[in-house]
Amino acid sequence: MSTALFKHSFKKNWLLLLIFFAVLTMYITIMIAMFDPDDMEAITSMLELFPADLMTAMGFSQFITDLTSYLASWLYGLLMQSMPMVYCIILGNRLVAKKVDNGSFASYLSTPVSRTRIIVTQGLYALISVIALFAAVFGVGVATSELLLPGLLDMDMFLQLNITTMLVSMSVMMICFFFSCLFNDSSLSTGFGAGLPIVFLLANMLGGTSKDLEVLKKFSLFGWYDPIELVRGDMDWTINLIYIALVIVLFIASVLIFRRRQLPI
Amino acid sequence: MIEVQKLTLTYPSGKGVFELDFTIREGEVVGYLGPNGAGKTTTIRALLGFMHPDSGSCKIRGLDCRENAPEIQRFLGYIPGEISFPDKMRGDEYLRFIHDMRGGGNGGFGSRQQELIDMFELDPRGKINKFSKGMKQKLGIVAAFMHNPQVLILDEPTSGLDPLMQNRFVELIRREKSEGKTILMSSHSFEEVEKTCDDVLIIREGRIIHKAAAAELQSSRQRKYVLRSIDRALLAKSLTEAKFTLNAGDDVDSIEVMVPGDAVDKFLKTISAYNIYDLGQRSQTLEELFMRFYQKGGQN
Numbered sequence: 001m002s003t004a005l006f007k008h009s010f011k012k013n014w015l016l017l018l019i020f021f022a023v024l025t026m027y028i029t030i031m032i033a034m035f036d037p038d039d040m041e042a043i044t045s046m047l048e049l050f051p052a053d054l055m056t057a058m059g060f061s062q063f064i065t066d067l068t069s070y071l072a073s074w075l076y077g078l079l080m081q082s083m084p085m086v087y088c089i090i091l092g093n094r095l096v097a098k099k100v101d102n103g104s105f106a107s108y109l110s111t112p113v114s115r116t117r118i119i120v121t122q123g124l125y126a127l128i129s130v131i132a133l134f135a136a137v138f139g140v141g142v143a144t145s146e147l148l149l150p151g152l153l154d155m156d157m158f159l160q161l162n163i164t165t166m167l168v169s170m171s172v173m174m175i176c177f178f179f180s181c182l183f184n185d186s187s188l189s190t191g192f193g194a195g196l197p198i199v200f201l202l203a204n205m206l207g208g209t210s211k212d213l214e215v216l217k218k219f220s221l222f223g224w225y226d227p228i229e230l231v232r233g234d235m236d237w238t239i240n241l242i243y244i245a246l247v248i249v250l251f252i253a254s255v256l257i258f259r260r261r262q263l264p265i
Numbered sequence: 266m267i268e269v270q271k272l273t274l275t276y277p278s279g280k281g282v283f284e285l286d287f288t289i290r291e292g293e294v295v296g297y298l299g300p301n302g303a304g305k306t307t308t309i310r311a312l313l314g315f316m317h318p319d320s321g322s323c324k325i326r327g328l329d330c331r332e333n334a335p336e337i338q339r340f341l342g343y344i345p346g347e348i349s350f351p352d353k354m355r356g357d358e359y360l361r362f363i364h365d366m367r368g369g370g371n372g373g374f375g376s377r378q379q380e381l382i383d384m385f386e387l388d389p390r391g392k393i394n395k396f397s398k399g400m401k402q403k404l405g406i407v408a409a410f411m412h413n414p415q416v417l418i419l420d421e422p423t424s425g426l427d428p429l430m431q432n433r434f435v436e437l438i439r440r441e442k443s444e445g446k447t448i449l450m451s452s453h454s455f456e457e458v459e460k461t462c463d464d465v466l467i468i469r470e471g472r473i474i475h476k477a478a479a480a481e482l483q484s485s486r487q488r489k490y491v492l493r494s495i496d497r498a499l500l501a502k503s504l505t506e507a508k509f510t511l512n513a514g515d516d517v518d519s520i521e522v523m524v525p526g527d528a529v530d531k532f533l534k535t536i537s538a539y540n541i542y543d544l545g546q547r548s549q550t551l552e553e554l555f556m557r558f559y560q561k562g563g564q565n
Binding site: 002004005007008012099102103104106107108109110111112113114115262263264265 | 310313314315316317334335336338339341342343345347348349350351352353359362363365366367368369408409
């Protein structure tokens, strides 16, 4: 870990984080503002007008009456997975592969900071920024619902929902980061770093459309848990440990691979 | 100081460097000359630890260039051949960042850095993206020299600099040399190497084909004069009789004459009898010099 490099990465990338935070803030405040307990039945009957498969694919499954499940379904079923995924794809590529590709990585290596320290620092920045994003969105969610609908949000479950979704995003972050450390070429890094998470996301959506395709969810790291079950307290907590293990394994693999790499810079 | 032993490093394309062997002693300034794609940058990548050799080794002060790269960086200054900076940064911000990456503190930052900035008339404020190539090169020079490193590895350090700044750079190298720094400098410019280096390594197609003292190289260099005369045919005849080598010039009136270092007087006396309206000297290009060493290498 190098403090100088961490500060540098923060200066280069805080704006990206802020943009995604702003977009997610917009979504979560609008969603909360739209929630009306009396109207939930009306919304549910409206949803029944749409094809059921489409709705489940979008993550709007089950019948929902309380604010926490409403957010879990409408926001954390797809948007809170896909928006941070885009953030991870952009940031992952920026932190390593892009700099190796354009040669500016040489300026980092012409200092006594070792490759290992550089990659550890960049990886920590990536993970910490995801944590910050979710912490901020959680804060906004809590504040908005307390302001508009005091007492309706189940804080404990909402926190658990954010923690699991955050761990999923951290896993995606590490997938992008791993490919960023693996390839010299920025386009290969983005190709794999974006391709794999997008395939996971699509598999999860498809897996939601029908019982026959449900097996697809098992192949997608977005589909190893159900946000609605989670906020009902029915989720197995070991799933969080699996995500944590995935993050750690990918992080270590990124460092080990980058240490051995030939860098044509 | 810098020891390269049987260094082989190849790319998938089959290019690379093969069995390089050379040693640079403490306080020596060595020029590294070669045409494009000869393997200069590849050698430097191995010395910086960016790439590890297929076989052989390279060491700086006894430290392995790949394994001990961070330790070596404490006393090394490096200018990349194709210099590239992090996006959206100001020049002064970049210098501060590199200083912090080197361990920070206020000691040493400031006076030497300012001196270099003044020397190269660099204005480091403003976005690096907007800098001209020359400005970027100057920034790279300041970053490489500002921590007063004992060893310098410079990959075509004057590319993009105007002639005035190239001279400033030569001054800087001479000053560093007088302070006992060890320098390896790759270059396209023969004159720059002549002005600064003790020894010269010439590399071609991944192999070192010649090692020499810079002075030796200088004396073996032929002068090439271009003459324009209204008596072109007669002049050419006398020069041939005096055993000078002639080449056709760029246009009908001109003649190119190769003059060995010890025959300048004879040359002048031969041409003095003719009406000459233009006389110019051309320096031998690096390519011509390479060709000579290459041919020599082939004959031996």
